[in-house]
């Protein structure tokens with residue numbers, strides 16, 4: 068069985084959903100599998116839509132690789148305010164180090 072960790076998704080309104088996340092899946096795939104509607108992911112992870120925008124907390128930023136140039140380019144097109152901790156969730160891979168972390172979803176995608 069695939070190894071899983073717990074992740075929390077917190078919406079702008081303050082609702083928190085706790086889900087099982089498979090290590091190796093992207094955060095976007097985790098959101099879609101768990102009906103987190105705040106992550107739209109129109110392009111299915113092809114890095115051409117920017118509708119999988121999320122905000123990471125510092126503890127998560129510390130344990131995930133930095134965005135590459137293609138992701139940084141696409142982050143310029145996000146619908147909600149882009150922040151220093153903005154990421155496209157299809158490019159963030161769930162790892163054991165993220166256990167118990169909280170992913171924040173933006174107001175709009």
Ligand code: FES
Nearest residue numbers: 110112114116157
């Ligand atoms: S799902 Fe389209 S850019 Fe992430």
